[in-house]
Amino acid sequence: MPALTTYRTPVLPDWVDYNGHLRDAFYLLIFSYATDAFMECIGLDGDNREATGHSLFTLECHLNYLHEVKLGTEVTVQTQVIGHDRKRVHLYHSLHREGFAEALAASEQMLLHVDLAGPKSAPFEAAVLARLQGIVVEQEDLPVPAFVGRVIGLPK
Template sequence: MATTNPPSDAPLRLHGETVRPEWLDYNGHMNVAYYSLVCDHAGDAVMDWLDLGAAYRARTGGTIFAVEAHVTYDRELSLGDPLVVETLALEAGPRKLRLFHRLLHAEQGYQAATNEVLLLHVDLNTRRVAPWPDEGRARIDALVEAHARLPRPPEVGRHVGAPRG
């Protein structure tokens, strides 16, 4: 599933998948690792949409590395459940991009998980963090500016912890 919404009026919906048999754990639901995998695939779709993904890497040797992530697991997913990911661009800088993904059940609409991730732009020739190219930075900045007008989900910026009680 690949659909695009204008960045000015909605989160991006660029990626969807279906829960596969190999993603199930011994409890019969989707294993925690695959929630992150689906969100990682959504991040790849966003980078492709920004023309900073696989084709950009092949052309320039520039890529992204994830350096920090926070995941919440909100509801179980089962074999065959259709998934869609909504993405907000939260923040950008000369070398970074912070994305927030909401993993949703594509038919029932409930939130199954969230994933907030910090990405850094890396020059694969030096394996060091490097500035975004000017045209890529302009696209990122436009997306972050558009998404700044959207409400922030309560999970943005959360830390690991449990309610007291």
């Protein structure tokens, strides 16, 4: 299985800057919507959140801007599960447009499963873990993306 297609949208007029490019913050908005769709895919949809009081919180996010994205461009987000344990999931989102092979942007994210009553970390339910593991197995032949594990810093 390839990476999951989790979100699709045109770049809207309110999302572009004075250069006609997608503003920095809206890359993250698009990836955030992809995370919401991923949550639905693994069973953490609105009904589950209401019934269990559990959700995902973002612990860390790295965002790489790789190519310009202009007004009106139809973009899609591909999502790959890099790994997970009983409380966390490590995701990689990449932004694409049809007819262009390279990713336009990439976002590596660490998410924590949380009991909102605390709030405090909580183990995933068995059904959610099973869905996560199923995706991992389906994606096991995918290479580790180039922008996973990067660190920001100036050369010394």
